[in-house]
Amino acid sequence: MDKKTAEPAVYSVLIQAPIERVWAELINTTSPRPFFWNSRWDTPAMAAGEPYRMVSNQDRTVAVVGQILELDPPHRLVTSFALTSLDDPLSKVTYTLKETAGGTELCLITEDVLAGSASARSMADGSRFIVRNFKAYMETGKVTLGARLQLALFSLMAPLTPRRMAAERWPLGTWPKSG
């Protein structure tokens, strides 16, 4: 039975930084990304076709799983995407970067998200968090005050992370079916 997917949603922001710097921060796999809730890309290589996980909490927690579908530096990164905390099918998240007079236009597009699902709500909130805090991080070196408080709270609550998000349950290359 086909379940209805929502229309794509688009979140864009102008970042006052050169496109190469924004791209380098987006695909940095070596350190936690504050605009991704202090999680880090865990992937054999940032290349199309490779699986990835977003790991945090000393690599003990996996919040997101999927595959890198397209990589066109420094303009476009397309990934399949699933939240490990929820039961929803795989969706698609695209980042596009465009050089503008004032810096770089970062655009985040979510597609194939199950309409009305918990993932749809979570990804809408999350996408706003990402673009806003990506901008703040690039321009000031740190994410917004609200985000810093949220990250501190997450850090305190790490021991209460649901077991279904445990890294051993999500080996690289594991993800739910597409919607």
Place this chain on the structure above:
Amino acid sequence: MTDTLLYVTFLLHMETVSADDERTDAVFQALAHAARRRMLDIVSRHPGISVGQLAAAFDVSRIAVMKHLGVLEHAGLLRSLKQGRQRKLYFNAVPIQAIHQRWTNSYSAYWSGQLLQIKDRAEARTAPKHQGEQTDHGQEDS
């Protein structure tokens, strides 16, 4: 003396207008037109609407609609994605959220939200209803 200082501060500020300031100017300019606000109402309720479908809701030329769309896109309030031969339109809420967060905190946002709800409910009860008409808070009368 104070006036001179203020003037100098103003001039200094003028010289350091950032890309963010320019973008914010563009947002307010884009919102300062009833037709463009209505376009945002329609696109935010119907994400993925085509340019043709949107134009059909307005009693002006397609060129005029395209001009309005250009203003909204320049302000970052609209984004378009190509799907096949169609250009689909999407509302980008981020610039509005940035303005909201600039002048509100969670306390004032809560209470101003409550006041707007009271206003909308009171007006919905007292005003004559018109099909399809909408308030500036984006709620359609039914």
